[in-house]
Amino acid sequence: xxxxxxxxxxEQRTQQPLMALAVxxxxxxxxxxxxxxxxxxxxxxxxxxEWVVWGAFAADYLVRLGLTERRGEFIRRHWLDLCAVxxxxxxxxxxxxxxxxxxxxxxRARMASQVKLTTYVVGSVVGLLMFGSLAVLSVERDxxxxxxxxxxxxxxxxxxxxxxxxxxxxAPTTGLGRILAVGLMLSxxxxxxxxxxxxxxxxxxxxxxxxxxxxxxxxxxxxLTEEVRRLRAEVAALSTPDxxx
Amino acid sequence: xxxxxxxxxxEQRTQQPLMALAVxxxxxxxxxxxxxxxxxxxxxxxxxxEWVVWGAFAADYLVRLGLTERRGEFIRRHWLDLCAVxxxxxxxxxxxxxxxxxxxxxxRARMASQVKLTTYVVGSVVGLLMFGSLAVLSVERDxxxxxxxxxxxxxxxxxxxxxxxxxxxxAPTTGLGRILAVGLMLSxxxxxxxxxxxxxxxxxxxxxxxxxxxxxxxxxxxxLTEEVRRLRAEVAALSTPDxxx
Amino acid sequence: xxxxxxxxxxEQRTQQPLMALAVxxxxxxxxxxxxxxxxxxxxxxxxxxEWVVWGAFAADYLVRLGLTERRGEFIRRHWLDLCAVxxxxxxxxxxxxxxxxxxxxxxRARMASQVKLTTYVVGSVVGLLMFGSLAVLSVERDxxxxxxxxxxxxxxxxxxxxxxxxxxxxAPTTGLGRILAVGLMLSxxxxxxxxxxxxxxxxxxxxxxxxxxxxxxxxxxxxLTEEVRRLRAEVAALSTPDxxx
Amino acid sequence: xxxxxxxxxxEQRTQQPLMALAVxxxxxxxxxxxxxxxxxxxxxxxxxxEWVVWGAFAADYLVRLGLTERRGEFIRRHWLDLCAVxxxxxxxxxxxxxxxxxxxxxxRARMASQVKLTTYVVGSVVGLLMFGSLAVLSVERDxxxxxxxxxxxxxxxxxxxxxxxxxxxxAPTTGLGRILAVGLMLSxxxxxxxxxxxxxxxxxxxxxxxxxxxxxxxxxxxxLTEEVRRLRAEVAALSTPDxxx
Numbered sequence: 001x002x003x004x005x006x007x008x009x010x011e012q013r014t015q016q017p018l019m020a021l022a023v024x025x026x027x028x029x030x031x032x033x034x035x036x037x038x039x040x041x042x043x044x045x046x047x048x049x050e051w052v053v054w055g056a057f058a059a060d061y062l063v064r065l066g067l068t069e070r071r072g073e074f075i076r077r078h079w080l081d082l083c084a085v086x087x088x089x090x091x092x093x094x095x096x097x098x099x100x101x102x103x104x105x106x107x108r109a110r111m112a113s114q115v116k117l118t119t120y121v122v123g124s125v126v127g128l129l130m131f132g133s134l135a136v137l138s139v140e141r142d143x144x145x146x147x148x149x150x151x152x153x154x155x156x157x158x159x160x161x162x163x164x165x166x167x168x169x170x171a172p173t174t175g176l177g178r179i180l181a182v183g184l185m186l187s188x189x190x191x192x193x194x195x196x197x198x199x200x201x202x203x204x205x206x207x208x209x210x211x212x213x214x215x216x217x218x219x220x221x222x223x224l225t226e227e228v229r230r231l232r233a234e235v236a237a238l239s240t241p242d243x244x245x
Numbered sequence: 246x247x248x249x250x251x252x253x254x255x256e257q258r259t260q261q262p263l264m265a266l267a268v269x270x271x272x273x274x275x276x277x278x279x280x281x282x283x284x285x286x287x288x289x290x291x292x293x294x295e296w297v298v299w300g301a302f303a304a305d306y307l308v309r310l311g312l313t314e315r316r317g318e319f320i321r322r323h324w325l326d327l328c329a330v331x332x333x334x335x336x337x338x339x340x341x342x343x344x345x346x347x348x349x350x351x352x353r354a355r356m357a358s359q360v361k362l363t364t365y366v367v368g369s370v371v372g373l374l375m376f377g378s379l380a381v382l383s384v385e386r387d388x389x390x391x392x393x394x395x396x397x398x399x400x401x402x403x404x405x406x407x408x409x410x411x412x413x414x415x416a417p418t419t420g421l422g423r424i425l426a427v428g429l430m431l432s433x434x435x436x437x438x439x440x441x442x443x444x445x446x447x448x449x450x451x452x453x454x455x456x457x458x459x460x461x462x463x464x465x466x467x468x469l470t471e472e473v474r475r476l477r478a479e480v481a482a483l484s485t486p487d488x489x490x
Numbered sequence: 491x492x493x494x495x496x497x498x499x500x501e502q503r504t505q506q507p508l509m510a511l512a513v514x515x516x517x518x519x520x521x522x523x524x525x526x527x528x529x530x531x532x533x534x535x536x537x538x539x540e541w542v543v544w545g546a547f548a549a550d551y552l553v554r555l556g557l558t559e560r561r562g563e564f565i566r567r568h569w570l571d572l573c574a575v576x577x578x579x580x581x582x583x584x585x586x587x588x589x590x591x592x593x594x595x596x597x598r599a600r601m602a603s604q605v606k607l608t609t610y611v612v613g614s615v616v617g618l619l620m621f622g623s624l625a626v627l628s629v630e631r632d633x634x635x636x637x638x639x640x641x642x643x644x645x646x647x648x649x650x651x652x653x654x655x656x657x658x659x660x661a662p663t664t665g666l667g668r669i670l671a672v673g674l675m676l677s678x679x680x681x682x683x684x685x686x687x688x689x690x691x692x693x694x695x696x697x698x699x700x701x702x703x704x705x706x707x708x709x710x711x712x713x714l715t716e717e718v719r720r721l722r723a724e725v726a727a728l729s730t731p732d733x734x735x
Numbered sequence: 736x737x738x739x740x741x742x743x744x745x746e747q748r749t750q751q752p753l754m755a756l757a758v759x760x761x762x763x764x765x766x767x768x769x770x771x772x773x774x775x776x777x778x779x780x781x782x783x784x785e786w787v788v789w790g791a792f793a794a795d796y797l798v799r800l801g802l803t804e805r806r807g808e809f810i811r812r813h814w815l816d817l818c819a820v821x822x823x824x825x826x827x828x829x830x831x832x833x834x835x836x837x838x839x840x841x842x843r844a845r846m847a848s849q850v851k852l853t854t855y856v857v858g859s860v861v862g863l864l865m866f867g868s869l870a871v872l873s874v875e876r877d878x879x880x881x882x883x884x885x886x887x888x889x890x891x892x893x894x895x896x897x898x899x900x901x902x903x904x905x906a907p908t909t910g911l912g913r914i915l916a917v918g919l920m921l922s923x924x925x926x927x928x929x930x931x932x933x934x935x936x937x938x939x940x941x942x943x944x945x946x947x948x949x950x951x952x953x954x955x956x957x958x959l960t961e962e963v964r965r966l967r968a969e970v971a972a973l974s975t976p977d978x979x980x
């Protein structure tokens with residue numbers, strides 16, 4: 001059996017607490033956007049919680065980096081994690097800290113071996129819908145020409161975007177809102193791809209079951225085996241009379 | 246031959262009457278929406294018919310539960326049926342009783358072994374188009390800002406939504422209408438997936454027919470069989486002169 | 491060699507003249523829509539040409555019906571042709587005669603064995619785009635609320651519909667225009683499916699080339715053949731000393 | 736080892752300089768569109784650079800034509816390159832010179848053997864987004880009814896078009912802008928197809944790994960080999976006593 005390294009043990013043990021922290025982040029992110037007007041105390045508390053969760057993920061990254069043996073390779077393979085950890089520190093990109101959190105949670109979730117691709121994609125889609133709605137709402141609500149002013153509008157707009165329906169009754173008007181929207185559109189294309197691929201793979205697997213050529217091969221091999229068996233019997237009959245007289 | 250259980254016999258015998266009841270439900274659901282103004286007598290009659298059909302499906306669920314041997318497993322495997330039976334009893338969700346009916350009919354239809362996936366999907370799409378149009382019409386017609394006021398508009402909107410074209414000349418404005426719309430959008434993605442998968446599976450099945458590697462294998466097996474046959478002839482020739490002298 | 495029936499010979503010989511007539515129909519259909527104002531003489535001439543072409547296709551159908559041996563089966567297998575022939579005779583459906591013509595041309599084109607599925611789909615898409623644009627233009631131009639008034643708008647709208655982009659800057663407002671639009675949308679989904687399926691089939695065909703399991707099988711069969719060959723040599727060696735002394 | 740022809744050596748050696756020139760073209764094309772108002776000197780300089788790059792590609796085409804042995808076949812196989820070289824010389828099509836440049840760069844990029852299909856498609860999509868945005872902006876900015884007036888709007892519109900979302904908040908209104916838009920839509924469908932096909936191929940490759948029929952075949956071949964081996968042992972035992980006495 002392969003020896004589990006200290007890094008792998010750490011990742012398995014911290015998997016669940018980090019997922020719990022991700023839920024805490026989600027709540028702390030949603031509250032100041034959904035509750036309006038939000039009191040200054042509540043707003044400050046939520047921001048603090050967000051930074052604490054970010055700190056926990058940053059600490060997790062550093063511990064994993066410390067536990068691994070080949071650090072250069074670790075940084076190269078997990079450069080996206082590094083970006084996600086550093087991103088919120090840059091002042092103009094602070095609004096994108098929700099993307100940073102989604103990336104960190106997503107990359108940790110994919111490590112859990114029991115999570116299959118389809119589950120992962122569906123989870124990502126639900127996460128993107130939720131956070132995409134909230135993020136676009138927080139950005140567009142303050143825009144003078146914006147037309148996404150309530151949570152209901154934001155969720156509805158997310159769905160029309162991700163399914164590529166795009167009615168255009170609601171659409172982001174600010175630069176940041178549009179960057180978030182492009183993310184949702186690309187996820188929508190990925191979602192469509194996974195749905196189609198799943199159905200296609202299932203269809204093809206059933207088509208292949210009655211593959212005529214392979215069954216003919218199996219029959220040929222079986223009849224050949226029968227032939228050889230009869231040959232052995234003949235050789236055996238040949239050897240017996242030779243010795244008995 | 247496998248013994249058919251009482252449950253299976255019941256499901257096969259009630260298949261057709263329940264499908265007939267589904268058509269009755271469809272008519273009773275459509276009439277008060279399409280006929281305007283609808284008289285109070287007709288409206289009451291239609292609602293009664295809807296509840297009778299719901300009752301028949303609920304009774305069917307209970308009989309199947311009674312006939313099965315492993316009840317815990319039955320409830321777990323058919324939890325969606327249970328939801329669909331209970332859903333219309335909850336007052337605020339009564340408007341969703343059409344979804345409940347669609348679900349019950351769909352799950353019974355899938356039991357019929359002669360129904361293939363493609364038929365099932367096409368049937369679901371047609372059903373969703375019809376009922377989606379009617380349900381959205383009934384919800385949006387009373388909305389002051391609504392723009393879906395006639396049956397023609399509703400059907401047209403359903404098509405633009407399900408094919409993910411989404412012109413935006415008509416779009417639901419109420420919460421309930423948007424929930425129904427999201428259902429149509431997701432069905433549209435599934436439809437697109439099934440169409441693509443069907444074509445892809447057919448393409449690939451034709452590609453595989455001229456699989457060079459497999460034909461080379463078949464030839465190798467055949468030449469080997471020839472080799473063994475010649476060997477048997479030699480062994481036979483070897484044994485004959487041995488005995489004759 | 492299989493004897494070609496009189497029906498097959500007729501179909502091969504009339505293939506090219508009928509395709510030429512289809513082009514004539516296209517021109518006769520397009521001219522009164524594109525040329526505005528159209529003189530009464532030109533309009534009458536174009537309508538006459540359209541009816542002559544329809545007559546040629548109807549005659550072709552009757553000749554093929556006459557030449558076949560099993561008439562019941564022919565009618566059942568070509569019921570769509572029969573509909574397409576009868577459709578324009580019904581007064582309210584005369585505007586749909588372009589669909590009828592497209593159907594007849596499409597079904598004859600598919601008979602030509604050298605036409606592959608992809609060619610057929612691409613041809614259908616181009617045909618649908620052209621005729622969809624013209625038909626919608628002819629319907630919508632006279633509608634008071636219509637927003638498709640020029641040929642450029644109609645072609646542009648056809649493209650946005652078929653690719654499921656659906657900006658909504660132009661959209662049909664009449665019942666007939668919307669029925670034509672639904673046809674374009676469904677073709678768009680089929681087009682998307684064929685494009686994806688083509689790419690997927692090509693990808694998978696390349697994936698399969700390095701199929702490890704099959705190569706292992708081929709190797710096993712080859713080593714087995716070698717084994718049998720050596721066995722034959724031994725048997726030959728066995729038989730020679732037996733006879734020589 | 737295969738002898739590399741003079742043509743192949745030329746193509747490999749000029750690959751990188753031509754890609755660098757493509758970047759120069761991109762900058763020279765973007766500057767007069769993004770920088771407004773653009774001075775007459777800068778505008779003239781950029782146009783000059785564009786023509787120099789075009790000249791380099793034209794020269795590359797002529798050199799390759801000169802180095803090849805079968806010129807007729809070269810022209811037939813690279814007729815798209817020839818069109819792309821000639822296109823910008825025709826006065827009314829000069830605005831399409833960006834398409835011409837994209838085509839030439841794309842065809843040279845595909846020659847580099849290390850570029851895989853997916854890389855090629857992703858590269859094309861990014862290139863089309865960039866140049867599509869710029870080209871539509873340069874055309875629509877001067878249109879009185881246009882609604883694409885800034886670079887931000889143009890990029891946003893490109894994304895909504897290519898992902899087939901199509902909100903309709905921005906849409907081209909001129910003929911040339913719409914031709915460019917149709918190019919983006921068709922690329923979007925191709926992109927969707929490649930994404931789906933990639934996922935589907937990956938799914939199916941994993942499905943095939945546990946192909947039961949093939950494993951049964953391998954087992955049958957192995958047991959047959961065992962049978963033949965035992966037969967050889969028996970024949971060997973038969974031949975030994977025959978000779979020893």
